[in-house]
Amino acid sequence: MICGRGTIGGKGRSLLFALRQLRDSGDEQMSRTKVPRSIYLSIEIFHQFLERVPHLDTLLANNDPQEIERVFLETPLPQAAGMYIRTFLADMRDPVVIRSSSRLEDDVKHSFAGKYLTNFLSNNCGGLEERSVAVENEVRRIYSRTFFPAAADYRERHHLGGDDMGIIIIRMAGRWRGRYYYPTMAGVGYSQNFRRWTTRVKQDDGLVRMVFGMGTMSTKRGYARTVSLTNPILRPEGFSPEKISAIAQESFHVIDEERPNQITTLDIKKEWKQLLTYHPDFAAYAQIYRCDDGEGCFFQIMKNMASLSPGTKVCFTFDSFPRIYPDFYKRVKKTLKLLENKMGVPADIEFAFEPTEDSFCLIQSRPFWSNNHLEGGIPELSQRQILLQADRMVTHGAIPQITKIVYVDFNRYYAQRDFYGTARLIGELNKASDGEPYILVAPGRIGSSNPELGVPVQYSELTNCRGMVELGIPRLGFMPELSYGTHFFSDLEVDGVLYMPVFAGEDRNIFNADWFESKKWEPWCDNPAIRVYRGSFAAYMDGESNRGVIIDKDMGETD
Structure with missing residues (x-):
């Protein structure tokens, strides 16, 4: 009506x-x-x-x-x-x-x-x-x-x-399950994957970012399962149980009849027993993770389990979902391709899904804007010029000249625990830049709603930022994530802000820690976690080869 x-x-x-x-x-x-x-x-x-x-x-x-x-x-x-x-x-x-x-x-x-x-x-x-x-x-x-x-x-x-x-x-979308109302699963889908985590995934494959419960969890920079629509087994985080469990969804959003007119966040550790009652296919979404002597592994949840054993946790991995509901991905891909063809541009949807009933609910549909047409490519470089290098999920584009890098030291940020204070100071630095562009390098997920995952800075506080590098430091729990569907990444796409994640210590990734420690830097507002480096820098990112670099152009002049 x-x-x-x-x-x-x-x-x-x-x-x-x-x-x-x-x-x-x-x-x-x-x-x-x-x-x-x-x-x-x-x-x-x-x-x-x-x-x-x-x-x-x-x-x-x-x-x-x-x-x-x-x-x-x-x-x-x-x-x-x-x-x-x-x-x-x-x-x-x-x-x-x-x-x-x-x-x-x-x-x-x-x-x-x-x-x-x-x-x-x-x-x-x-x-x-x-x-x-x-x-x-x-x-x-x-x-x-x-x-x-x-x-x-x-x-x-x-x-x-x-x-x-x-x-x-x-x-x-959803139904009452006891005192809680929510859909079994929800998320966002895209007809094009402009930030691929492996060359085995094609741009035209499309992807979904899905969560258990309300889809509001998928529009924040928290935990969600990102899946290629033609190869749903592949994971951006790889196949290590430790890495999967570190970024797997452990809470979900519902409407609680006892806390009306607000979204309530539930902890799966406290709710898993009753979820088994309402979801006979619960093993499609969740698993038990256990770590013994440094070795992590997953186990299936059994209906007759009375409690979790010490040292274990339940998390939403969606590991068995492709096997139990293989048609889901085909359906989403068909839907996205049809909408893309009808609109003449890539498509972006929000959805909710009840798997046991094969009930697919469309909540939002819109054109998916991307600045992927920006000129990219990487010129000949000497190895010593490279400060940061990524091998996945890079934006296609280049910043051939920029004079400032803002760096959040992950050790200081983690130790001082002033997460929100650090975020607001970055906003003040951005405002004081008076239009001067910069590249931001920070641990974990920039703009995360959970400060334990990364600096909770707002996009409106980064108006002069032209490139972002999310630095993965696994030992501290800082892991970048492909957050398609979040409001944060929608703004990055529209404004043409370049992005790449760097996983410190991984093959084909470079984090030149010696440069960041030896290069002269300026402090900001007496916060030891925020450093400003000045010089002659550039960012080159190639979405086709899945490689991105941030370089110090002055380092090449002495070769």
Whole structure:
């Protein structure tokens, strides 16, 4: 159902387009693809709402986000919107998702990933009026985000002008399992793999990044399983049980009826017994990891297990999933290729899946922008010039001249434990750069939501960064990860920021620690973990050969 005239915004428009293409595909499996029950508020409703906001021009001119949100929350929605919302909720007690769908969202280049707002409501407390008011409040909250700095700065940076907000209100994919509501698995998929972890994987193969539980876990730089759609056995992290267990998902997102209107994170160590009750195929997703005398190995979970033995843990490896559900990958690949052909550009989807029912639910579909057309290639170099070298997942492109490298010393960062303080100081350094570009080298996952995995810096704090190197230090738990589907990587793609991961100590990877220790550097704000190196540097990355290097150009002059 659509309330109002005019466009329903980018997300809504793209989702309905994808559904129509799948239904008309002539393929029985793709035609069974579901889209959650939804209603759409067009941008006409948004403009009718703005007409009701008192002293709107003055409010927006003051540019106070908290005051904008307060006034918007006190302003009633148009009557038609309220009626649509009440009709939608009348016979439904499942959780709902209220999503932004602005006019500019999900176009070919600018996805606005993470710039607006998506909210989840449990929708199972109180009567119809109370539940409807809760949804109306979230609609107004999303309306206010149109004028918040995150979106306004993004539009200004990309010369996009103003925006108009549509809304999608969706029954959340999944079901109640006891007190928790979630889909069995969810994630994101791409028709093209622009950052391959091995030459055995082709760009055209496509990939998925999937998690157990709600897909919100896959849009953050946390743990997820990344899979090539034509070779799902291959792992970016390799086949070592130690490495697999180190980056395997150990928690998942749900809606908890006892903690309404928020996403709850559950620890698999505490929940695995009841998960066996609700998921007879649980062995397809999870395994038990044990380490004996330095040797790690995995075991299957058995239904008759009473408890975990000491020194073991449960984690989501999806190790048996390709064997038990091989058609899943074929289905996703078909879906992505169809959408790519119909849109004329690479496709990007969000999905939820109930494997035991073969029920595939499309949650979002949009064009997948990539700057992969940037000129890349690596010139002749002397070995002593190379500061960092990667052998997988590199962006295709080059920065032939840059004068600054910002380096986060992993030993200091780990020892001082001031994770968020370090992240904010990097943001201040970026701001003080006054437009001067730099390459950032940091341990683990830059922009991680979990500071134990890497520096939790926000993308908005890296506006002058032109290249990122994630440094893998296994002994400290810092491991880069191919985080397709995250808002962070969507921004990297749009802005053409080069990226490569370096796994210290691995073959064909170089981390020139002697250079970083001997080269003169500048401290930043008395934080010993942050170093600034100045000189003549360059970055060269070749996506075809899967090799990337950062070099000190001055080192070659003395050869």
